[in-house]
Amino acid sequence: MAVSSENPGTPTPDQTRAEPGRTRAAVEAALARLDLTAKVALLGGTDMWSLDPAAARTEAGFGRLVFSDGPAGVRGEDWSPEDPSVALPSPTAIGATWDTGAARCAGRLLAQEARGKGAHVVLAPTINLHRTPYGGRHFEAYSEDPQLTGVLGAALVAGVQEGGVGATPKHYVANDAETDRYTVDVRADGRTLRELYLAPFERVVRTARPWALMAAYNSVNGVTMSEHDVLVGGVLRGEWGFDGALVSDWTGARSTVGCALGGLDLAMPGPDTVYGEHLVAAVREGKVAEETVDALARRVLLLAARVGVLGDVPPAVPAEVVPAPLDGPATVRDLAARSFVLLRNQDAVLPLAEGTATAPDAATEAPPRRRIAVSGLHASVLRFGGGGSSQVFPAQVSSPVDALGAALPDGTELTYEPGPDPRSRLGPATHADGFRLTAVLHGLDDAEIARADQRDGSVRWMGGLPGGASFSDLGRVELTGAFTPAWSGTHRLAVSGVGHFRLEAGERVLYDGELQPESEDPAAAFLNPPQRVFLLDAEAGASVPVRLVHSVSSHGAGGLFGLISFALGYGAPAVPEDELIDRAVRQAAAADSALVFVGTTDESESEGVDRDTLALPGRQDDLVARVAEVNPRTVVVVNAGAPVLMPWRHDVAAVLLCWFPGQAGGDALADVLLGAAEPGGRLPTTWPDAEEDLPVHQVVPGPDGQLPYAEGPWIGYRAWRRADGPQPAYWFGHGLGYTTWEYESLNVTERTPATSGDDPYAPVAEVVVRVRNSGSRAGREVVQLYLGPDGADRGLAAFAVVQAAAGASADARLTVPLRAVQSWDDATQTWHARPGPATFAAGRSAADIRLTAELELAVEG
Known part of the structure; x- marks a missing residue:
């Protein structure tokens, strides 16, 4: 499958057309048939993922409206390995493509997955910014730059909604x-x-017209975002013209009157929300006008109409014009390869060529064999996605070591050593570990009410239970089965979760007690639960009965989330870490090339917790350093969603960043490492050389609960350029590819002068940058256009992807929008044009500028 590139931010006819009059009329007619109680019922979820109010269904033909998480895959209403989903590359990977065609394609695949799972609205994209790499959810957002984020976010929204599914930019x-x-x-x-944090939302709302938007949990300047009339009613709806439904983040609605007056249309999840009977009472007491309720309900009805669940109102995208189905695995494989960023490539060690083979065996006169030594746990257990609500369970994940083994030519010897395990927590017990497990659900009367075979030791049900069982009837869940170890020794079993657990193995009770949450975040029970580890001596081949019992009634079945989430973890008998490193070093010393896979873990990059260090966990740095000492052709593959420190980066031949590449990441890595595909990505955020060099550190609020953005509008590359100090390891926009490029010319044409009126994305200049592929193979270049003087105020204005054969030239055509030449004035509360001539700078990164030109633009405002 080939992902096409296109001009960034170009809306489609479907996006720009006016809402059909009959749709608006049908919404008004439906609203008129509802009394106050029925209208209020439209404003709160019926359950975890859906809205299905009975009165609106009978009186107005309102069908069941289903939401699903979706930044990197669509779960639907289930969230378990037994209901697999296609896992896309993480949003930072999509950001690294710098390609609106790729983002739009990802959106279409999300819509396809949503339709297949019965979901009408996908909670994506995440268009918050990479303010600092300490942000734990960094991997779920596109970039540190608002322009890149906004353009790619708009393209993904367009792709989702072209598929007839509502997009929900957040947070x-x-x-x-x-x-x-x-x-x-x-x-x-x-x-x-x-200029920073609202900018991507403005771009997405104005150019892609999303059908929904999600309010964040946090407050801004003293007002929680689910009640922020200034930023919702004034900016979002008033200035930008957003007519979609504003949805709370799950459990994010706090106040009945505050949310209603602040413009929150839908409080999720349900059935217990701040609306319902509370809002009916507030209206009757005169605290909220019924007209306010009408406005909220009208937008929910419009969302239902757009996705085709409001009576006989035609959906915004008829089934016959939905794009043709995509091949999910092939699509994510191509997207992954486009996202990989080649940070370093000394002596063109990549792609892996035939190189120098080992000498022939004198005794057997066998032909020379090429040897490649692979090490690092991430080579066999690739981290395909980040932790938290963006996580899905794919049917299959390709591992790099297996994909390489299948792709290498005959006569190549591939060896593998995992090295030390960088994880501080045990992962779920799997079939490969020797476990066969079944989940058995028991009611409050102790009778069995359902059972489900398990793919692994992770039990996770959100919003629904196997066999249609009810949360209110659930008393306990037993994870039961057998463990047959492959080798003898002291094995490790773990219990992860919140609540009461009893773990039995053989005839021993290893644990019988209560695990308490480690934070006040309600999501911590399933995002970052506590874990206890226990030792079990077992003989190879001898089956051991195991049973983990979770009593749920004591802490409420599912609590606020309608959720059951716990896990039986497993760890094999431990081998000393020094010995594991020595094994990897010995195999690397005897190889022609060494590939070391490193990366973050579930504990270090996940929703619900920020990072406290950018260092790679465990002894991964030691592994890289030792391997590099014995093999000059050492290639390091970094499997992380956010910046990590690489103290060895100058000592290895190549560094390839693969992000969290989705379910086909192993296959895509084999394609890129062996040269079948080019690493097409460029950094969407700046990578530091040392933590103390970071311009923005603070993610922890002060004792007063406030988190000041004291750095103002200077984050990312702008902050690095402003600071008089150390340089980063790799600048925003950096990426090498497998060929070289010459920048030949830069031509700027002023467009008809625009005003700061209704369209901040009206073009003020058209720029053509001619580049030539000066290398020996076809390649892909991301041409970046920055605007402003050399310094902190120079920002990304436009970008384009071009491709050319070896020796050929290509023209990158870039449109500079009005907003790129404007600044916000707090004193006048308006946008105004920056004074003086505009400096146009084209190049390969924020610090690698190849061509410049100056032009005095006749811009008013």
Whole structure:
């Protein structure tokens, strides 16, 4: 499958057309048939993922409206390995493509998955910014730059909604870290908000017209975002013209009157929300006008109409014009390869060529064989996605070591050593570990009510239970089965979750007690639960009965989330870490090339918790350093969704960043490492050389609950350029590819002068940058156009992807929007044109500028 590139931010006719009059009329007619109680019932979820109010169904033909998480895959209403989903590359990977065609394709695949799972609205994309790499959810957002984020976010929204599914950009606004995210109060001045954090939302709303938007948990300048009339009613709806439904983040609605007056249309999940009978009472007491309820309900009805669940109202995208189905695995494989960023490539060690083979065996006169040594746990257990609500369970994940083994030519010897395990927690027990497990559900009367075979030791049901069982009837869940170890020794079993557990193995009770949550975040019970580890001596081949019992009635079946989530973990008998490193070093010393896979773990990059270090976990740095000492052709593959420190980066031949590449990541890595595909990505965020060099560190609010964005509008590459200090390891926009490029010419043409009126994306200049592929193979280049003087105020204005054969030239055509030449003035509360001539700078990164030109633009405002 080939992903096409296109001009960034170009809306389709379906996006720009006016809403059909009969749709609006049908919404008004439906609203008129509902009394106050029925209208209010439209404003709160019926259950975890859906809205299905009985009165609206009978009186107005309102069908069941289903939501699903979806930044990197669509779960539907189930969230378990038994209901697999296609896993896309993480949003940082999509950001690294710098390609609107790729983002749009990802959106179409999300829509396809949503339709297959019965979901009408996908909770994506995440268009918060990479304010600092300490943000734990960094991998779920596109970039540190608002222009790149907004353009790619708009393209993904377009792709989703072309598929007839509603997109929900999130989290509006300034949810750029996880610490105390329910209560933190972000403090930022108007310029900082307008030019950075609101900017991608403005771009997406104005150009892609999303059908829904999600309010963030946090407060901004003293007001929680689910009640923020200034930023919702004034900016989002008033200035930008957003007519979609504003949905709370799950459990994010706090106040009945505050949410209603603040413009929150839908409080999720249900059935117990701040609306319902509370809002009916508030209207009758005169605290909320019924006209306010009408406005909220009208937007929910419009969302239902657009996705085709409001009576006989035709959906916004008829079935006959939905794009043709995509091959999911092939699509994610191509997207992954396009996202990989080649950070370093000394002596063109990549792609792996035949190179120098080992000498022939004198005794047997066998032909020379080429040897490749692979090490690092991530080579066999690739981290395909980040932790938290973006996580899905794919049917299959390709591992790099297996994919390489299948792709290498005959006569190549591939060896593998995992090295030390960098994880501090045990992962779920699997079939490969020797476990066969079944989940058995028991009612409050102790009778069995359902059972489900398990793919692994992870039990996770959200919003629904196997066999249609009810959460209210559930008393306990037993994970039962047998463990047959492959080798003798002291094995490790773990219990992860919140609540009461009893773990039995053989005739021993290893644990019988209560695990308490480690934070006040309600999501912590399933995102980052506590874990206890126990030792079990077992003989190879001898089956051991195991049973993990979770009593759920004591802490409420599912609690606020309608959720059961716990796991039986497993760890094989431990081998000393020094010995594991020595094994990897010995195999690397005897090989022609060495590939070392490193990366983050579930504990270090996940929703619900921020990072406290950028260092790779465990002894991965030691592994790389030792291998590099014995093999000069050492290639390091970094499997991380956010920046990590690489103290060895100058000592290895090549560094390839693969992000969290989705389910086909192993196959895509084999394609790129062996040269069948080019690493097409460029960094969407700046990578530091040392933690102390970071321009923005703070993610923890002060004792008053406030988190000041004291750095103002200078984050990412702007902050690095402003600071008089160390340089980063790799700049925003950096990426090498497998060929070289010459920048030959830069031509700027002014467009008809625009005003700062209704269209901030009206073009003020057209730029053509001619580049030539000066290498020996076809390649792909990302041409980046920055605007402004050399310094902190020079920002990304436009970008384009071009392709050319070896020796051929290509023209990158870039459109500069009005907003790129404007600044926000807090004193006048308006946008104004920056004074002086505009400097246009084209290049390969924020620090690698190849061509410049100056032009005095006749821009008003």
